[in-house]
Amino acid sequence: MPIGISSLLKAPVVYVTGKGGVGKTTVAAAIAYDASRHGQRAALVEFDDGEAGERTLGADRSHVAHVVLRYDKSLVDTLGSILGAKIIARALVSHHALRRLISAVPALREFAFLDRVCALASSKRYDRIIVDLPASGHALDWLRVPNAFARFLGRSPLGVLGRRIHDEVVAVGMSEIVVVTLAEPLVVKETEQLCERMKNELGTVPSVVVVNRVMMPDPDGAWEAVVALAERHPALASDAKELLDILRARSDQVDDTEYAFGLARAVQARHVIRLPDAAADPSAADVAQWLCAEASS
Amino acid sequence: MSPIDMSPEGAGPASRPAPPPMGTRLSVCVGGGGVGKTTTSAALALSLAQRKRKTLVITVDPARRLADALGTEVGRHAQPVTLDRAGGMLFARMPDSRMSLDDFVLWLFEDPVQRQRVMNNPAYRELGDSLAGVHELITIGLLQTEIDSGHWDEVVLDTAPSRHALAFLTYPSRLLGLLEAKALAWLAALASTADPSQAEHKPKSGLFEWGRSKAEAIMGKIVGLDGLRNLSALFADMVSVRERWAGLARRTDHLLRNPSTRYLIIGAPTGGAMADAAFLVDNLGRNGLKPSAIVLNRAESEPPLCEQRVMQAISDALFDVPEQHLLALRNTLETMQNEHQLRGQAATRTMSALQDIAPAGTRVLRLPFIHRSEPSAIVIALADAWLATGSDL
Numbered sequence: 001m002p003i004g005i006s007s008l009l010k011a012p013v014v015y016v017t018g019k020g021g022v023g024k025t026t027v028a029a030a031i032a033y034d035a036s037r038h039g040q041r042a043a044l045v046e047f048d049d050g051e052a053g054e055r056t057l058g059a060d061r062s063h064v065a066h067v068v069l070r071y072d073k074s075l076v077d078t079l080g081s082i083l084g085a086k087i088i089a090r091a092l093v094s095h096h097a098l099r100r101l102i103s104a105v106p107a108l109r110e111f112a113f114l115d116r117v118c119a120l121a122s123s124k125r126y127d128r129i130i131v132d133l134p135a136s137g138h139a140l141d142w143l144r145v146p147n148a149f150a151r152f153l154g155r156s157p158l159g160v161l162g163r164r165i166h167d168e169v170v171a172v173g174m175s176e177i178v179v180v181t182l183a184e185p186l187v188v189k190e191t192e193q194l195c196e197r198m199k200n201e202l203g204t205v206p207s208v209v210v211v212n213r214v215m216m217p218d219p220d221g222a223w224e225a226v227v228a229l230a231e232r233h234p235a236l237a238s239d240a241k242e243l244l245d246i247l248r249a250r251s252d253q254v255d256d257t258e259y260a261f262g263l264a265r266a267v268q269a270r271h272v273i274r275l276p277d278a279a280a281d282p283s284a285a286d287v288a289q290w291l292c293a294e295a296s297s
Numbered sequence: 298m299s300p301i302d303m304s305p306e307g308a309g310p311a312s313r314p315a316p317p318p319m320g321t322r323l324s325v326c327v328g329g330g331g332v333g334k335t336t337t338s339a340a341l342a343l344s345l346a347q348r349k350r351k352t353l354v355i356t357v358d359p360a361r362r363l364a365d366a367l368g369t370e371v372g373r374h375a376q377p378v379t380l381d382r383a384g385g386m387l388f389a390r391m392p393d394s395r396m397s398l399d400d401f402v403l404w405l406f407e408d409p410v411q412r413q414r415v416m417n418n419p420a421y422r423e424l425g426d427s428l429a430g431v432h433e434l435i436t437i438g439l440l441q442t443e444i445d446s447g448h449w450d451e452v453v454l455d456t457a458p459s460r461h462a463l464a465f466l467t468y469p470s471r472l473l474g475l476l477e478a479k480a481l482a483w484l485a486a487l488a489s490t491a492d493p494s495q496a497e498h499k500p501k502s503g504l505f506e507w508g509r510s511k512a513e514a515i516m517g518k519i520v521g522l523d524g525l526r527n528l529s530a531l532f533a534d535m536v537s538v539r540e541r542w543a544g545l546a547r548r549t550d551h552l553l554r555n556p557s558t559r560y561l562i563i564g565a566p567t568g569g570a571m572a573d574a575a576f577l578v579d580n581l582g583r584n585g586l587k588p589s590a591i592v593l594n595r596a597e598s599e600p601p602l603c604e605q606r607v608m609q610a611i612s613d614a615l616f617d618v619p620e621q622h623l624l625a626l627r628n629t630l631e632t633m634q635n636e637h638q639l640r641g642q643a644a645t646r647t648m649s650a651l652q653d654i655a656p657a658g659t660r661v662l663r664l665p666f667i668h669r670s671e672p673s674a675i676v677i678a679l680a681d682a683w684l685a686t687g688s689d690l
Contacts, residue, residue, distance in 0.1 A: 019330060019331075020329060020459060021329060021330030021331015021332065021569070021570075022331060025569075051572055051576075052569060055568055055572065079519065083519070088515070092515060135330060149423075151423055152419050152420060152527070153520055153521050153524040154523060156519070156521020156522075156523070156524050157521070158520050158521065159520075186365060186672075218625070219625035221621050221622035221624070221626065222625040222626040222629040222630075224618065225618045225623055225625065225626040226607065226626065228617065228618045228622075229610060229616060229618075232615070232616075232617060233610070236606065236607070239603035239606045240603070240607065242601060243601075243603045243604060243607050246603075246604075246668045248670070249669050249670040281568045281569075281643075
């Protein structure tokens with residue numbers, strides 16, 4: 001039996017982040033899928049818009065609870081838990097003047113969402129909650145919000161709640177972070193900066209760095225064959241040269257992968273996992289399988 | 298006078314009459330992450346410069362992607378791009394997002410005492426960075442300065458890689474609405490009168506009689522009195538410079554709705570990019586705007602001919618090399634053909650899906666997959682592709 005990717009992650013709440021377009025949601029869905037395949041009750045959490053998770057989970061959706069948190073509802077739930085009654089909260093947010101006022105409180109949106117993640121975690125309905133966070137820089141801002149509220153609002157109910165959210169679903173040990181990156185130097189550099197900030201601002205490092213869309217090296221000898229062709233058949237020399245450019249670009253990409261891998265190791269993540277490049281969109285089930293194969297090797 | 302040079306002229310009530318049409322054309326490139334938006338925007342800018350249009354490309358991508366793509370240094374100020382092809386007509390600029398929030402406050406508040414008070418406010422210190430829309434505002438301010446400068450024939454803006462990047466379209470007017478709302482004036486007044494004993498111990502009765510004291514009591518209950526006082530003070534300061542906000546909102550609205558401003562949605566042949574493109578078309582539509590073009594980037598069409606010719610040479614037994622080299626070459630070419638096929642299918646599928654979602658009058662363009670690795674070579678090849686797509690681009 002393959003060792004699942006979820007066995008590399010110990011904490012009940014897992015945040016998945018990375019630069020936009022690197023395959024964050026696919027990896028998040030794959031981790032949730034894998035956890036559920038190994039008998040855990042798993043939830044994939046997305047904010048406001050569940051389109052990406054829906055598309056990636058596809059037909060396998062039934063194994064994983066797909067929780068899409070909407071801001072309006074999250075805010076009512078959060079305020080309701082402070083005020084002791086949802087009806088007051090609902091009246092508060094639907095009051096014409098107060099509604100605008102509330103919308104102006106900085107970072108309340110992030111706060112309400114993380115409060116709902118906290119509520120999901122304490123409901124004990126799931127063994128594993130995989131949260132698809134926004135891209136890189138924003139993800140850190142998100143995770144800093146509960147603590148910022150705690151500092152700024154002190155012993156007020158919102159401040160106390162901020163402390164609780166931080167302790168229960170953000171603090172080291174309660175949650176883990178998975179960072180998805182690509183085997184491209186620029187993307188990896190950004191990942192390196194993200195991990196640096198993570199260490200300085202949250203005091204943690206990612207548990208797993210997933211290097212996505214890794215190119216496999218071409219077999220040795222192709223280059224020599226094309227060079228020989230150009231020498232022997234001048235009529236094909238320009239085609240041969242063009243093909244050599246393409247082969248060089250491919251091998252550069254493989255070199256980039258090695259470089260990216262080195263950087264990913266240097267951020268001191270517990271595990272660095274690579275996923276192959278699949279010229280077409282893979283499903284969560286495909287990715288879960290690759291993750292397992294890589295995790296056990 | 299401020300480090301981001303957001304010229305204050307026209308920010309006040311005097312700017313009421315609509316300014317004449319701009320001499321500078323703005324192209325806003327939007328798209329989800331990972332579609333090659335920065336590279337594509339740089340290529341568009343280069344193709345405009347090659348047409349002898351004096352062009353500035355602005356990226357908000359914090360990574361050094363633009364610098365890398367243009368093979369040049371890109372900083373906080375507009376700098377010339379040294380690519381030969383640009384012929385001295387292309388410039389690039391990248392705002393520093395970390396510094397800009399304080400810069401913005403410097404611009405917004407002319408009174409040094411008030412400015413200092415805002416910067417010392419705990420609500421600003423702890424949460425200012427997370428204030429939704431702040432980075433959009435900064436981009437808008439910068440954009441406005443460059444357009445007002447009259448230096449440019451073309452400005453190409455590479456927005457944040459997110460389907461929500463268009464939020465900046467409505468941000469200034471939303472903020473203005475907020476600042477003019479009664480609640481803020483009320484909260485601002487509260488700042489000077491906040492009294493702990495009063496707000497904490499108001500009796501709770503008549504749930505639906507939303508009197509002012511009731512609302513105060515509830516807000517006080519949620520954020521606490523210190524929090525309420527800090528937030529109120531911050532809002533009071535923001536309300537006091539309402540005219541400056543209003544000026545910014547009006548000018549931005551004019552800029553973004555100017556008929557010469559065009560929106561380009563950049564996509565790629567993946568399910569995610571496709572969904573983002575559809576979202577962006579909708580979003581523009583809700584703002585009464587329409588993309589000039591939807592651009593499918595990395596659309597593989599015909600595989601390079603050289604691959605087929607070399608494959609043919611293998612069949613024709615033109616090679617005189619060790620068997621294992623030949624085998625390696627054959628395997629590599631087969632792998633490449635397989636990739637071309639998958640990419641080609643994805644491109645065809647995406648292209649027809651994009652044509653389905655394109656509003657009438659919006660062109661759907663495809664830019665090829667560039668089989669190169671150096672970012673500047675990709676930009677140059679893509680600029681040629683832009684030039685080949687048609688005269689108005």
